[in-house]
Every structure is written in structure tokens, then in C-alpha cells.
Amino acid sequence: xxxxxxxxxxxxxxxxxxxxxxxxxxxxxxxxxxxxxxxxxxxxxxxxxxxxxxxxxxxxxxxxxxxxxxxxxxxxxxxxxxxxxxxxxxxxxxxxxxxxxxxxxxxxxxxxxxxxxxxxxxxxxxxxxxxxxxxxxxxxxxxxxxxxxxxxxxxxxxxxxxxxxxxxxxxxxxxxxxxxxxxxxxxxxxxxxxxxxxxxxxxxxxxxxxxxxxxxxxxxxxxxxxxxxxxxxxxxxxxxxxxxxxxxxxxxxxxxxxxxxxxxxxxxxxxxxxxxxxxxxxxxxxxxxxxxxxxxxxxxxxxxxxxxxxxxxxxxxxxxxxxxx
Amino acid sequence: xxxxxxxxxxxxxxxxxxxxxxxxxxxxxxxxxxxxxxxxxxxxxxxxxxxxxxxxxxxxxxxxxxxxxxxxxxxxxxxxxxxxxxxxxxxxxxxxxxxxxxxxxxxxxxxxxxxxxxxxxxxxxxxxxxxxxxxxxxxxxxxxxxxxxxxxxxxxxxxxxxxxxxxxxxxxxxxxxxxxxxxxxxxxxxxxxxxxxxxxxxxxxxxxxxxxxxxxxxxxxxxxxxxxxxxxxxxxxxxxxxxxxxxxxxxxxxxxxxxxxxxxxxxxxxxxxxxxxxxxxxxxxxxxxxxxxxxxxxxxxxxxxxxxxxxxxxxxxxxxxxxxxxxxxxxxxxxxxxxxxxxxxxxxxxxxxxxxxxxxxxxxxxxxxxxxxxxxxxxxxxxxxxxxxxxxxxxxxxxxxxxxxxxxxxxxxxxxxxxxxxxxxxxxxxxxxxxxxxxxxxxxxxxxxxxxxxxxxxxxxxxxxxxxxxxxxxxxxxx
Numbered sequence: 001x002x003x004x005x006x007x008x009x010x011x012x013x014x015x016x017x018x019x020x021x022x023x024x025x026x027x028x029x030x031x032x033x034x035x036x037x038x039x040x041x042x043x044x045x046x047x048x049x050x051x052x053x054x055x056x057x058x059x060x061x062x063x064x065x066x067x068x069x070x071x072x073x074x075x076x077x078x079x080x081x082x083x084x085x086x087x088x089x090x091x092x093x094x095x096x097x098x099x100x101x102x103x104x105x106x107x108x109x110x111x112x113x114x115x116x117x118x119x120x121x122x123x124x125x126x127x128x129x130x131x132x133x134x135x136x137x138x139x140x141x142x143x144x145x146x147x148x149x150x151x152x153x154x155x156x157x158x159x160x161x162x163x164x165x166x167x168x169x170x171x172x173x174x175x176x177x178x179x180x181x182x183x184x185x186x187x188x189x190x191x192x193x194x195x196x197x198x199x200x201x202x203x204x205x206x207x208x209x210x211x212x213x214x215x216x217x218x219x220x221x222x223x224x225x226x227x228x229x230x231x232x233x234x235x236x237x238x239x240x241x242x243x244x245x246x247x248x249x250x251x252x253x254x255x256x257x258x259x260x261x262x263x264x265x266x267x268x269x270x271x272x273x274x275x276x277x278x279x280x281x282x283x284x285x286x287x288x289x290x291x292x293x294x295x296x297x298x299x300x301x302x303x304x305x306x307x308x309x310x311x312x313x314x315x316x317x318x319x320x321x322x323x324x325x
Numbered sequence: 326x327x328x329x330x331x332x333x334x335x336x337x338x339x340x341x342x343x344x345x346x347x348x349x350x351x352x353x354x355x356x357x358x359x360x361x362x363x364x365x366x367x368x369x370x371x372x373x374x375x376x377x378x379x380x381x382x383x384x385x386x387x388x389x390x391x392x393x394x395x396x397x398x399x400x401x402x403x404x405x406x407x408x409x410x411x412x413x414x415x416x417x418x419x420x421x422x423x424x425x426x427x428x429x430x431x432x433x434x435x436x437x438x439x440x441x442x443x444x445x446x447x448x449x450x451x452x453x454x455x456x457x458x459x460x461x462x463x464x465x466x467x468x469x470x471x472x473x474x475x476x477x478x479x480x481x482x483x484x485x486x487x488x489x490x491x492x493x494x495x496x497x498x499x500x501x502x503x504x505x506x507x508x509x510x511x512x513x514x515x516x517x518x519x520x521x522x523x524x525x526x527x528x529x530x531x532x533x534x535x536x537x538x539x540x541x542x543x544x545x546x547x548x549x550x551x552x553x554x555x556x557x558x559x560x561x562x563x564x565x566x567x568x569x570x571x572x573x574x575x576x577x578x579x580x581x582x583x584x585x586x587x588x589x590x591x592x593x594x595x596x597x598x599x600x601x602x603x604x605x606x607x608x609x610x611x612x613x614x615x616x617x618x619x620x621x622x623x624x625x626x627x628x629x630x631x632x633x634x635x636x637x638x639x640x641x642x643x644x645x646x647x648x649x650x651x652x653x654x655x656x657x658x659x660x661x662x663x664x665x666x667x668x669x670x671x672x673x674x675x676x677x678x679x680x681x682x683x684x685x686x687x688x689x690x691x692x693x694x695x696x697x698x699x700x701x702x703x704x705x706x707x708x709x710x711x712x713x714x715x716x717x718x719x720x721x722x723x724x725x726x727x728x729x730x731x732x733x734x735x736x737x738x739x740x741x742x743x744x745x746x747x748x749x750x751x752x753x754x755x756x757x758x759x760x761x762x763x764x765x766x767x768x769x770x771x772x773x774x775x776x777x778x779x780x781x782x783x784x785x786x787x788x789x790x791x792x793x794x795x796x797x798x799x800x801x802x803x804x
Contacts, residue, residue, distance in 0.1 A: 046746075046754035069513045072490040072751040079722055079759055092485040092493065093510040098562050102512065105555065112518065251485045251508040253497055281459060281751055285494030288454025289501055 009114065010061065012054050013068035014218030015090050017242050018164055019134050020107055023127040024119030030161035032191040032214050033057045035307055048073050048279040049305050053190050058083055064117055070249050071282065086113045094250045104239045127234050135223040137166045145216065150207035151197040157215060158194060179206035180324045183269045185290060187277040187303065188214035196309045203317040204325060208267045211260060213247065220245055249282045264294055271324050272298040297324060330649055330656050332374035332614060335360055341377060350379060355390035362389040368441040374677050376617045380645040387629055387638050388620050392475060394630045398426040399476040404574050407478030408627065410492050411511065413696025414714040415482055415567060416627040421587030422575045428630045430475060433468040434461045437778040438672050455498060460491035460750040461671045461778050469499045480574050481506045482567055487513040487720040490751040507570050509563040511714060514552050514721035522554035526716040527698040528729065545736045548728035552715045560711040584706035590632060592699045597639040598625050599697060604646045606687040606737035610655025612646040615686035616676040622689060626696050662798035663687035665730060665739035667760060668747055672780040675787060682791040688737040690730050694718050719752065723759035730760060731767060740798045746775040770797045
């Protein structure tokens with residue numbers, strides 16, 4: 001393979017540990033893509049707008065991208081990438097050690113790709129250092145969650161994904177979430193749609209749980225430092241954390257419902273905003289189940305190829321919140 | 326009993342059946358008039374045209390009696406296994422146990438077409454929140470919810486991973502209805518890295534074509550399909566979990582010897598089908614129409630719930646096709662446009678439509694080309710099955726699939742491609758583009774059409790596109 005000097009590797013899936021990329025001396029950029037006009041992809045009819053936005057970003061950029069098989073369309077889009085692309089085979093099954101081993105094997109294969117790109121083989125000490133660093137930031141993000149309004153919190157999360165840094169606003173009374181507590185569940189939110197959180201506030205609500213693939217749900221759990229002692233390979237500890245991230249595509253996806261059950265209750269959620277991208281089968285199939293399962297009122301929002309949340313979203317949210325208030 | 330090949334309406338077939346019966350036609354227990362299936366609710370049959378051979382009659386009766394066969398198996402104390410999505414591998418394992426009958430609940434996707442939506446399976450799926458934005462396989466969810474179309478399986482097994490999201494999502498909803506599923510992972514097939522051991526997968530054979538008389542012998546090279554050893558071993562491990570589940574169900578061991586026997590029988594079926602495809606697709610006149618070939622191919626994935634009878638049905642079709650070729654008989658005209666068809670149609674009537682537009686099918690990829698290839702018999706059976714599963718065209722990149730399609734086009738002398746989009750299916754947004762890109766690079770004309778379960782309203786548009794393709798093919802010949 002031709003070595004391409006590169007400093008940055010881009011992806012959007014939560015199942016790619018930033019720590020692993022950084023331990024290779026490269027910058028990890030977990031992108032929330034933007035849908036661009038004239039992306040030259042109109043011929044791919046039936047394509048999910050989020051996947052389309054990611055491919056568009058890939059083909060407009062210079063660096064390498066990672067496509068993750070958690071979504072069938074993302075898996076297939078790697079064939080349309082005009083940049084170096086790595087297809088990361090993310091297991092859907094999640095209850096066997098074989099699946100976890102497959103995941104670890106893919107991380108090792110990714111390592112070879114990163115080294116081919118100009119990265120270096122990660123040292124144990126450096127990996128641990130980076131893991132601890134990320135764990136510290138994620139703990140801070142989690143602690144800040146209840147003390148921040150949802151729009152800046154969503155942007156803080158996006159900032160962490162984008163560059164590994166979190167500019168968390170210190171807790172203060174004025175920034176606490178106000179409005180009817182809502183959960184946002186469904187497809188990931190594109191960068192150009194982050195205004196959705198402001199729209200919800202404008203309508204009288206507050207997203208107290210962002211359970212999309214671009215929200216808190218996609219953060220791995222807290223690191224147990226005991227897993228890093230002795231001679232054990234820290235990669236196993238890292239893989240164990242990320243492998244446990246619940247999602248609708250896991251089979252079975254009971255872990256998602258356990259997560260939602262606990263978080264909806266703990267945060268006093270009174271309503272659900274269920275937001276799915278057009279053609280996102282994985283989430284759309286769960287809509288009806290989520291509507292009935294926790295017994296909470298739910299409003300559905302569809303995302304097509306619009307560059308930003310439309311006015312109809314605001315209207316629907318306002319009606320929904322009027323009903324809840 | 327033999328008449329020159331022609332296509333019959335349902336009513337014409339019933340008249341012919343009466344004449345055949347009077348002349349002493351011997352039929353299996355499931356035989357009889359085709360019209361009785363219409364009377365039982367399979368209304369689409371009245372809109373189809375059928376081949377007039379007794380072999381085709383047997384084929385249709387075999388297909389349309391599967392539901393009764395499954396309920397009879399349950400009554401006889403057999404264990405029913407619902408195998409989902411892998412299309413061809415797990416049934417070979419299940420059928421290796423004499424106590425077990427395996428079928429694909431996925432097959433419910435044709436029920437709305439065959440019953441012209443009277444089954445209400447799609448309406449039930451709608452009511453469960455799985456609407457027309459999903460592939461028509463959502464009918465399966467309706468079938469599980471209504472518990473009317475097949476016996477509730479004793480064991481459900483579904484592949485997941487490198488599969489279409491529609492199916493995976495719908496299967497998850499099936500589990501949510503209270504039907505536990507044994508999920509097994511089929512990883513995204515990839516090329517081995519330089520430092521990895523590569524394993525050849527089935528479907529690699531280079532084939533010699535041409536009779537040597539009128540057409541010279543030439544070799545058609547199939548793209549080499551390979552996977553890393555680690556992926557084969559992983560799938561092997563997943564299939565071992567399935568073996569254990571089947572053993573629990575059957576209450577006995579599923580030994581390698583039993584599996585080897587099962588593979589041998591599956592291969593016998595696959596060889597018969599491969600020869601049938603070769604004879605039909607390469608003949609100057611189509612000895613059988615495309616609709617019957619589509620059904621014949623579909624039998625192979627789980628033997629239509631009777632492995633021994635499936636072979637007999639295929640053999641009789643093959644004999645009929647050979648007889649017609651020898652007699653220089655066939656359907657349609659010698660100048661029919663020779664089309665390679667990609668993806669199964671949700672509405673069977675569209676296969677008739679192609680022929681009405683001046684085309685005929687000379688090559689197919691109905692999503693399961695791995696189930697057409699023989700499973701290696703020289704290897705330990707579980708490894709052979711793992712290799713076969715990994716050869717699934719839907720598990721790998723679309724360019725692999727395109728490579729095989731182009732090789733088969735050369736093998737069968739096809740002149741154009743129809744990519745039949747499946748409404749809502751996650752793979753259809755991109756695969757047609759990859760296949761078309763590869764085909765156009767070699768100068769083949771390609772069109773994409775989308776076929777819903779009942780396509781009557783779209784028939785003029787679909788026909789218009791098919792006619793344009795046929796005209797293009799014929800214009801290219803005269804250049």
C-alpha cells in the first residue's frame with residue numbers, strides 16, 4: 001500500500017475509539033457530517049441523508065475515512081469513497097465472546113491501516129495515558145449534563161467528538177435545562193441539524209436525554225482503572241467499553257431498551273422526540289415499539305435531505321409540548 | 326401429453342389439466358388443477374402466464390402447496406426450523422437431521438403478490454409501524470403476527486451483520502412479538518490483507534462454454550472470490566452454535582457424517598439446477614419461460630420444504646428443457662433480447678412482462694448465487710458450509726457481485742442487464758449503481774426498474790423501460 005502522510009482520520013460511528021487512533025499518533029475526528037447541496041450523489045436514490053452527508057464529506061476532503069458496517073448503507077458506501085477508506089466490520093451480535101473477539105480483531109486490523117497511513121504502532125503506556133485522558137473528559141461531560149441547557153451540551157458533545165476536547169460550561173443556575181423534559185431518540189444528528197436542540201427549547205421543551213447515535217448514548221462507559229493494571233493489554237479494556245455501547249442495530253437490541261428504561265426514569269422524561277432519517281430502517285422499525293413500551297407520549301420527526309431542521313419540525317414540537325404542558 | 330411450448334392462462338391450464346388427467350397423467354400427492362390455488366386465495370395466478378408442460382405444472386403445485394406441507398410436517402411430529410436471511414446455508418444443516426424441516430419465513434414476501442394483498446400481511450405490518458418505506462419482506466412480520474401462513478417455528482435462526490438493514494430490523498421486531506431468535510453473525514466479506522492466509526470460496530470455477538460445433542469452445546473466467554482464513558473460522562464458529570441449537574432441538578447429535586450426507590444431497594439439487602439454468606439460458610429458443618426458472622431457483626434455498634421432492638421437480642424440468650432443445654422447440658422468438666436479471670421481483674407478473682416486451686432471461690442473480698454453487702465436499706463439512714455462507718453476494722462488496730454477473734453474462738450470452746430494485750431495500754440505493762458502472766465499462770446496456778408487490782399501476786412505465794432496453798439490444802446487434 002502507498003503510504004500517505006496524514007494527520008487526521010475521520011469517521012462518524014461511535015464504535016471507533018478515538019483513543020486507538022490517537023495512540024497511533026494520528027488525530028481522530030468523529031464527525032457529525034453536514035449535508036451539502038450539489039454533492040453529486042443525486043443518482044443514489046433511496047440513500048439515507050446521514051449516510052449521504054458522510055459520503056459527501058469524504059469525497060470533499062483529502063484525508064482517509066472509516067466506514068463502519070453497523071449500517072448497511074454505510075457499509076456499501078465505502079465503494080463510492082474517492083479517498084482511502086477503511087471498512088470496519090462492526091459485529092451486530094453482542095452476546096457472544098466470539099463477537100467481542102471479532103471486534104478486537106477489527107481494531108487490530110484498523111491499527112495496520114493507521115500504520116500504513118503513517119501512524120506508529122501504539123505503545124501500552126501511551127494508550128493507557130490517552131484512555132485516561134478521554135475518560136476524564138467524558139466523566140466531566142457526564143457530570144455537566146444536568147447542569148447545562150441542552151443546546152450548549154449538544155455542541156459540547158459534538159466538540160468532543162470532533163477534536164477530543166470538551167469545552168464544558170461550568171454549572172450555573174441560568175444554564176440549567178428548563179422546559180418540559182424530553183428524550184431525543186433515533187438516528188444521529190447531522191452538524192447542520194444541531195439547531196434542533198434550540199428549536200425544542202423555543203417550543204418549551206428541553207432535551208434532557210440525547211439517546212441518538214450522536215448523543216450521550218454513544219459515549220462509552222466509565223473506565224475501571226483496575227482493568228489497566230498488571231500485564232493485561234489495555235486494548236481489551238478499551239474494546240470492552242466501546243463494544244457495550246447500546247444501539248438499535250445490535251442483535252438482540254435488548255441492551256438499548258435496558259439503557260433507555262434506566263435513563264428515561266432517572267431523568268424524569270415526560271415525552272419522547274423520535275427522530276429518524278429517511279431510509280434508516282434500523283431506527284424506523286423501532287418507532288412503534290418505543291411509542292408503546294415506556295408509556296410516554298411521543299412525537300416523530302422525519303429527516304430527509306433538508307440542510308437544516310424545517311419549520312414543520314418546530315410546529316410539530318410546539319403542538320406536542322402544548323399537549324404535555 | 327407433450328404439446329409445443331406455449332404459455333397458458335390459469336383457465337387454459339385447468340382445461341389442459343383435465344385433458345392430461347384423462348390421458349393418464351400421474352401426479353404426486355400435491356398435484357392437481359392450478360385453479361384450486363386461485364380458489365384458495367392465490368388471486369395473482371389469474372394474471373400470470375404459465376408454461377404448458379407437466380413439469381411446470383408440478384413445479385407450481387409444489388411451490389403453492391408448501392404451506393400444507395409445513396403444517397403436515399408439524400402434525401407428523403417434525404421439528405420446524407425457521408431459517409432467516411442467509412438464503413441457502415443453514416437449511417443444509419437443518420435438513421441433515423431427519424427429525425427437522427427447515428424453511429424460510431422470508432418467503433412470505435411473495436404472499437402479498439400471490440394473494441394480491443388480500444392476505445393483509447402488509448396492512449398488519451403497517452399497523453406494527455413497519456410501512457412501505459421497508460422492503461416487502463415486511464410481510465414476514467405480518468405473517469408472524471397473524472400466525473396463519475406457516476406453523477410457528479420451534480426454532481428461529483437468523484443471520485445478521487452483513488445483511489440488509491430492512492431484514493435485520495424486521496427480524497428484530499419478530500423477536501419482539503415473542504419469537505426468540507438465535508442470531509448469528511455473517512461478517513462483511515473482504516479481501517485478505519497481504520499478511521493473512523486467503524481461502525478460496527465456492528463459485529470460483531472457470532467454465533468452458535460453447536459446443537465446439539457451431540460455437541467455439543472458450544473459457545469464461547469467474548472472478549476469484551476469497552476471504553481471509555480468520556473470517557472463515559469465525560463463521561465456522563457461528564455455525565457451530567447453530568449446530569448445537571439444532572442438536573438440542575432434535576435431541577440427537579448432528580455429526581459430520583450426517584452433514585456430509587446433507588451437503589451431498591444439497592449438491593445434487595444444486596447440480597440439477599445449474600444444468601437447468603445452463604440449458605435454458607444458453608438455448609437459442611427459451612425452452613422454459615423466466616417465471617418458471619425464477620421459481621425453480623427459489624426452490625434451492627430450502628428445497629421448498631421437501632428435499633427429496635425438490636430434486637425430482639428439478640429433474641423433470643431439466644428433462645423437459647432438454648427435450649425441447651433437442652426438438653428445437655421453445656418460447657418466444659429467436660431474436661428475443663437476452664437479458665440478465667438482477668434481484669427477485671416482488672411481483673411475479675413482471676417476468677411475463679419482460680417476455681411480452683420482446684425479451685427473455687439469460688442469466689440471473691436473485692440475491693443468492695452462493696446457493697447455486699456446489700458446497701465443497703472434499704473439506705470438513707462445517708468449513709465447507711462456512712465458506713459457502715461467506716460467498717453470499719450480499720455479504721461482500723457489490724463489485725464482487727458485479728464481477729460474477731458480468732462473468733455469467735459472458736457464459737450465457739446475455740446482452741443487457743435489468744436491475745430490479747426492491748422497494749425500500751437498504752442495498753438498492755447503491756448496488757445498482759455499482760453493477761451498472763461495471764457493466765457500462767464493458768459496453769452492456771443496463772436499466773433499473775422498481776417493482777412493488779402488485780405492480781399493475783406501474784406496468785405501463787415498467788413496460789416502457791423494458792421495451793426501450795429490448796430496442797437498444799436489437800439496435801446494437803445490427804451495428
